[in-house]
Amino acid sequence: MNIGILGLKSSGKTTLFSSFIDKTYDEVNWKINMGSVNIPDERLLMLSGLYKPQKTIHANVNFEDCLPLDTAVKNDKIKLADSLKNMDAFICVAGAYRRYNTEEILKEIEKIRTELVFSDIDFVIKRIERLDKDIKLQPKNKDLKEMEINLLKKIEPVLENGEFLSKLSFDDHEKKMMLNYNLLTLKPSCYILNISEKMSNDAALLLKTVKESLEKFKDNSYVIAVNASLESEIACMSNDYKKQFMKEYGIEKSGKDSVIQAAFNMLDLITFFTVGKDECRAWTLKKNSTALMAAGAIHSDLARGFIRAEVIDYKDLLEAGSLNEGKKRGILRLEGKTYIVKDGEIVHIMFNV
Numbered sequence: 001m002n003i004g005i006l007g008l009k010s011s012g013k014t015t016l017f018s019s020f021i022d023k024t025y026d027e028v029n030w031k032i033n034m035g036s037v038n039i040p041d042e043r044l045l046m047l048s049g050l051y052k053p054q055k056t057i058h059a060n061v062n063f064e065d066c067l068p069l070d071t072a073v074k075n076d077k078i079k080l081a082d083s084l085k086n087m088d089a090f091i092c093v094a095g096a097y098r099r100y101n102t103e104e105i106l107k108e109i110e111k112i113r114t115e116l117v118f119s120d121i122d123f124v125i126k127r128i129e130r131l132d133k134d135i136k137l138q139p140k141n142k143d144l145k146e147m148e149i150n151l152l153k154k155i156e157p158v159l160e161n162g163e164f165l166s167k168l169s170f171d172d173h174e175k176k177m178m179l180n181y182n183l184l185t186l187k188p189s190c191y192i193l194n195i196s197e198k199m200s201n202d203a204a205l206l207l208k209t210v211k212e213s214l215e216k217f218k219d220n221s222y223v224i225a226v227n228a229s230l231e232s233e234i235a236c237m238s239n240d241y242k243k244q245f246m247k248e249y250g251i252e253k254s255g256k257d258s259v260i261q262a263a264f265n266m267l268d269l270i271t272f273f274t275v276g277k278d279e280c281r282a283w284t285l286k287k288n289s290t291a292l293m294a295a296g297a298i299h300s301d302l303a304r305g306f307i308r309a310e311v312i313d314y315k316d317l318l319e320a321g322s323l324n325e326g327k328k329r330g331i332l333r334l335e336g337k338t339y340i341v342k343d344g345e346i347v348h349i350m351f352n353v
């Protein structure tokens with residue numbers, strides 16, 4: 001899974017990205033633009049507390065620090081367009097720290113949205129032209145081509161209205177037609193307001209105003225305020241110093257963790273766990289995946305030789321203290337291949353190859 005960090009020039013994309021991968025701004029800038037980031041998960045930490053395993057392995061996603069949306073360099077524009085197509089979701093960073101008032105911040109967000117919407121409109125217009133030409137030259141499959149034009153004409157006014165396509169619903173056939181379009185506003189996105197220290201007292205009001213203003217686009221994405229420079233400093237502190245620093249400044253939870261978690265939540269995935277003395281590990285699956293798919297995510301052998309899955313919710317396991325005790329209490333269930341795995345479950349695959 002790939003998440004693109006988007007925004008206008010100097011909004012703080014690289015600063016935020018550097019905090020995600022626990023590196024300093026100078027280590028990252030212009031040198032690294034992609035990195036795998038652990039998804040913070042308190043449930044996994046609690047399970048590790050119980051098992052005290054040698055290794056605790058978090059689920060992770062890839063983040064990419066993208067080129068600025070407002071770049072004027074033609075080559076960069078092409079590079080950016082290519083990389084955006086490959087992303088599964090976006091976090092859009094607005095450089096609130098450099099803006100005098102809320103109106104300016106809202107303008108910056110609108111500018112980001114407009115760039116994404118324009119990219120899709122551009123695609124839709126070109127595609128309609130192309131299909132029209134195609135029908136004239138080659139009447140074969142005319143019906144299919146006309147159906148596609150109808151779909152494109154359905155989404156065009158939504159984009160013209162400045163709305164994202166992610167809020168529309170499509171039937172299976174439409175989804176299939178759109179599979180290769182890679183439309184940017186169909187991908188989930190959230191907004192990050194990169195605020196300065198001075199603004200931290202006004203952050204709640206700013207968030208409220210931005211959320212309200214996004215309502216007109218029927219866009220109920222996450223909006224989070226974060227001080228990217230501070231996060232980037234905190235990320236590079238030693239653990240002891242970090243604790244002391246956060247306590248002194250009354251910071252309960254690092255803002256970067258909230259951003260990573262929100263980005264992960266957009267992907268519509270669930271997390272399941274495997275536990276043991278060697279390793280406690282978080283795995284991700286698309287929502288509504290089966291126990292067989294969970295087995296396959298761990299190892300193809302487990303899927304091939306799948307017999308049964310022992311399943312228990314993490315809270316129940318923590319309360320029981322061990323899988324065996326869970327079994328005794330009758331709260332550890334045996335499930336088959338087609339069982340739909342739920343978020344937060346421990347899945348122990350029994351297999352034979």
Ligand SMILES: Nc1nc2c(ncn2[C@@H]2O[C@H](COP(=O)(O)OP(=O)(O)OP(=O)(O)O)[C@@H](O)[C@H]2O)c(=O)[nH]1
Nearest residue numbers: 008009010011012013014015068097195196228229
């Ligand atoms: N005061 C202040 N400066 C910031 C903050 N975030 C970023 N900056 C500064 O703004 C400049 C740009 O930040 P970057 O993280 O490089 O922004 P960017 O979005 O990656 O910029 P481009 O890659 O050029 O588009 C840097 O000098 C940062 O130190 C912030 O929260 N407060």
Ligand SMILES: [Mg+2]
Nearest residue numbers: 013014015065
């Ligand atoms: Mg940058």
